[in-house]
Amino acid sequence: MVSALGVTTVLGGCGSTGSSDVTLRLVAADYGDSAAGSSKKYWDALVKAYEAKHPGVKVDVSVYSWNDVDAKVKDMVAAGHAPDMAQIGAYADYAAAGKLYPASDLLSIRTQADFLSQLSDAGQWNHTQYGIPFGASTRVLFYNKTLFAKAGITTAPTTWDELAADAKVLKDKGVKYPVALPLGPEEAQAETMQWMLSGASGGTGYTDDIGTYTIDSTQNVETFTWLKDDLVGKGLTGPVAPGKLNRADAFTAFADGQVGMLNGHPTLIQQAEKKGVKFGMVPMPGRTGKARASMGVADWMMAFKQNGHADRIGDFLNFVYSTKNVLEFSRQYGLLPVTGSASNAMTDSDAAPDAALHPFLDQLPTSELYPVGKTSWAAVSAAVKQNIGRAVAPDGSPSGVLTGLQATATAADSSSKS
Known part of the structure; x- marks a missing residue:
């Protein structure tokens, strides 16, 4: 729920990444149904491609099952050791507690504009977007x-x-x-x-x-x-x-x-x-x-303020949300793209696995999500x-x-x- 990912140019990052070394820590959910298909392979390939172009930045990714990942992040935050980023099921509690960066502090204008509007809206707490959609599905x-x-x-x-x-x-x-x-x-x-x-x-x-x-x-x-x-x-x-x-x-x-x-x-x-x-x-x-x-469901990426690094986090996330990378993830795990550019590319493709997802894509523009912005x-x-x-x-x-x-x-x- 990827093959090696190509390197794309990051457009309009939120500040220079600088020259000093930094390690970003990301906790992510596992969409795979077996060890062979684990999301760890997706992240390993993506991080390798990113680090090749950013020698001063390391990204350390820990992948946990959906049964455990939300609790893992909750425990880390409670212990005062929040990760830089988390890709999990809910963001509102952390946003309400003032622990997250707004999406606008991280992402380029181009990346922000590419998200499907109903997903961006669902990522808002108190009229500010903190939850960044990562994967979506409909019924x-x-x-x-x-x-x-x-x-x-x-x-x-x-x-x-x-x-x-x-x-x-x-x-x-x-x-x-x-x-x-x-x-x-x-x-x-x-x-x-x-x-x-x-x-x-x-x-x-x-x-x-x-x-x-x-x-x-x-x-x-x-x-x-x-x-x-x-x-x-x-x-x-x-x-x-x-x-x-x-x-x-x-x-x-x-x-x-x-x-x-x-x-x-x-x-x-x-x-x-x-x-x-x-x-x-x-x-x-x-x-x-x-x-x-139709009912829509989205999972969320978020960035914690505890360790700083807003510019590095933003630069990495702009890379994560390139059209190519969003498509790779969606195709690997049978999910719907969360960006307009990737969604359009999937809609225009009649090849496998894109064609099988067309009925779900058709439902996405009018889908309604859980009220995830409510704590x-x-x-x-x-x-x-x-x-x-x-x-x-x-x-x-x-x-x-x-x-x-x-x-x-x-x-x-x-x-x-x-």
């Missing part, structure tokens, strides 16, 4: 073409009613999971947001346009009532209760040919292809038509993971569960501002 609806053909279904659904009708036909043909609904604690916040965005009246997501939590909106209550009554209640989501079905297990079941339909991100392409599953991908159906937006989001996300499955349980109350989550979100938001 589309995957469907098993073989199961569809056996059930006599000739086209993918474009509305919820069509999705439910197709799921009923698949169930009648003995498909184990007609439509998988992973609302288990692993990644329930993602599945939840995708359904919210595709709901009635355009869907509201977790927040409104000004960032106020709207978890218990009328549209969201209607969405989960429909899921409870029209999918789960009719036995169309499989033998495992949605609140106990994790995303990874749902993906495995799809790759094993047991799932008719489910929301997925680019990782599922390779997973399904390895098992020989013939699948199609379409935009997420909406209540009465195509969903207003309360971590607590809200954890509450969603723990509780949202109960909203669609046989004895569950969508309104009650969403009202409870709204109360949690409001309290967390107030606490983060106090």
Whole structure:
């Protein structure tokens, strides 16, 4: 989730790198699914290319799994030994604590202007960008073409009613999971947001346009009532209760040919292809038509102020975000480019692996991201993971569960501002 990277000219760096030696320390997440594909290889190649042109600068990169990397950085910062840079899942807490450089103190104007606008906006805390997008993905609806053909279904659904009708036909043909609904604690916040965005009246997501939590909106209550009554209640989501079905297990079941339909991100392409599953991908159906937006996800690069070195950090990051390097990373790990130049290059390419990512790229311009700029989001996300499955349980109350989550979100938001 790279081959040796070429050297590109850094345009408009934020100051001279000087002649004295300096070592920059970067902690990064591992996007690989094995030791052979570890992100360490990507960073080793990139750093080697950078250091060849900058003999006074060394870049020391430590790569950790996604299970550990956020905690590693948190511990380093708490111990007073913040890295110069971190490429992890969230930035807002560090920005609110005054520990990060603004992106404008680091990056050239050209680099800043190249980021996709919705990703730059999502990287803002208190109207200043501190989070620098690093990798992105969106969600589309995957469907098993073989199961569809056996059930006599000739086209993918474009509305919820069509999705439910197709799921009923698949169930009648003995498909184990007609439509998988992973609302288990692993990644329930993602599945939840995708359904919210595709709901009635355009869907509201977790927040409104000004960032106020709207978890218990009328549209969201209607969405989960429909899921409870029209999918789960009719036995169309499989033998495992949605609140106990994790995303990874749902993906495995799809790759094993047991799932008719489910929301997925680019990782599922390779997973399904390895098992020989013939699948199609379409935009997420909406209540009465195509969903207003897809859910987007971004990971973040950030730079800590503790050690200084803003000019060196900026020069290195301008190199990291060159079009060539962004494309190399995106292609290696099946992620979407975070810059306009790389995104356009991928869109214009019909070669592998770019072509397989086109359906996800198509969703990116209108995608909506988690409210990662809110320091309360971590607590809200954890509450969603723990509780949202109960909203669609046989004895569950969508309104009650969403009202409870709204109360949690409001309290967390107030606490983060106090």
